[in-house]
Amino acid sequence: MKRIALAADLGGTNLRVAAVSESGEIISRSSVATPPSKSFDDVSRTIIELARELIKDDGERESIEGFGIAVPALIDQMTGKIIKAPNLPDLDGNDLAASVALGLGVSAVLENDATAAAIGENWKGASKDFSTSICVTLGTGVGGGLTIDGRVFKGIDGTAGEVGHMVVEPFGHPCSCGSNGCLEQYASAQALVRIFYELRPDYLGTMIGSETAISSGDIYEAGVKGDELAIAVFKRMGFYLGVAFAGIVNVLNPEAIVIGGGVANGWDLFAPEIERQISARAFQQPAERVKLIRAKLGDDAALVGMASSVFAFERKAI
Numbered sequence: 390m391k392r393i394a395l396a397a398d399l400g401g402t403n404l405r406v407a408a409v410s411e412s413g414e415i416i417s418r419s420s421v422a423t424p425p426s427k428s429f430d431d432v433s434r435t436i437i438e439l440a441r442e443l444i445k446d447d448g449e450r451e452s453i454e455g456f457g458i459a460v461p462a463l464i465d466q467m468t469g470k471i472i473k474a475p476n477l478p479d480l481d482g483n484d485l486a487a488s489v490a491l492g493l494g495v496s497a498v499l500e501n502d503a504t505a506a507a508i509g510e511n512w513k514g515a516s517k518d519f520s521t522s523i524c525v526t527l528g529t530g531v532g533g534g535l536t537i538d539g540r541v542f543k544g545i546d547g548t549a550g551e552v553g554h555m556v557v558e559p560f561g562h563p564c565s566c567g568s569n570g571c572l573e574q575y576a577s578a579q580a581l582v583r584i585f586y587e588l589r590p591d592y593l594g595t596m597i598g599s600e601t602a603i604s605s606g607d608i609y610e611a612g613v614k615g616d617e618l619a620i621a622v623f624k625r626m627g628f629y630l631g632v633a634f635a636g637i638v639n640v641l642n643p644e645a646i647v648i649g650g651g652v653a654n655g656w657d658l659f660a661p662e663i664e665r666q667i668s669a670r671a672f673q674q675p676a677e678r679v680k681l682i683r684a685k686l687g688d689d690a691a692l693v694g695m696a697s698s699v700f701a702f703e704r705k706a707i
């Protein structure tokens with residue numbers, strides 16, 4: 390009988406569920422829009438329904454070892470309950486793992502989505518050959534996961550790795566976390582659009598029209614074609630990422646910084662500036678040591694990471 394783990398990646402926009410083999414291969418998958426109500430009951434029920442369909446679809450008899458669910462939230466390490474999910478506030482204080490476990494009859498575990506992505510990249514992706522690395526996800530927000538000496542480091546309360554909320558501009562743009570000038574305000578998809586409008590008066594020759602709402606993807610496409618404004622926007626993003634990473638390099642002396650998420654598609658436009666800032670700001674030895682690399686697993690990183698957590702728990706239990 391084949392052993393599989395169920396894994397889910399719950400986002401503010403999409404919910405994806407997969408069955409993953411012991412070797413980290415995604416055997417089957419399913420995806421729907423996150424329930425519009427974003428209520429705890431609807432989210433929980435939809436996860437259970439998607440998982441049931443996946444299990445039913447599989448012809449072969451399989452042993453389900455557990456269900457790992459990546460959520461965009463802080464999770465209480467003692468109770469397993471969600472402390473705060475900024476984009477899905479109805480989940481705050483709820484026990485999603487218990488609800489799903491009850492509905493499906495399998496054990497379930499939650500993990501922060503950026504931590505899950507780091508676990509996935511460590512297991513099967515870009516950081517698998519490194520014992521100390523940082524995995525940063527650039528998307529709607531900026532998430533992070535730390536791996537130190539081969540183990541994901543969560544901190545005493547499980548909140549470690551919030552690279553997106555390192556302050557890079559003390560009197561900068563207000564952040565949803567309550568602080569000002571967090572990295573997330575300079576390196577997320579939304580930040581790129583805001584910086585675009587801030588810099589626009591200085592680049593009147595830009596090819597990007599102002600009539601319609603622009604996206605970070607529009608800015609990237611213009612940058613690839615040589616648009617000076619778009620290039621300046623990504624360079625500014627690279628500058629702030631480099632400032633934050635230089636501090637991390639000095640504190641942790643990591644082997645690699647892995648960058649994933651949708652905004653990482655603009656790599657060619659922002660990565661050189663990150664390297665420039667790390668060289669200029671960090672100590673020479675750790676700056677020369679650290680490798681800046683792109684994530685390998687794409688959207689599957691958190692799913693693969695949650696499967697790893699399920700199998701690792703099984704190994705521990707034995």
Ligand SMILES: [Zn+2]
Binds near residue numbers: 553564566567571
């Ligand atoms: Zn913040």
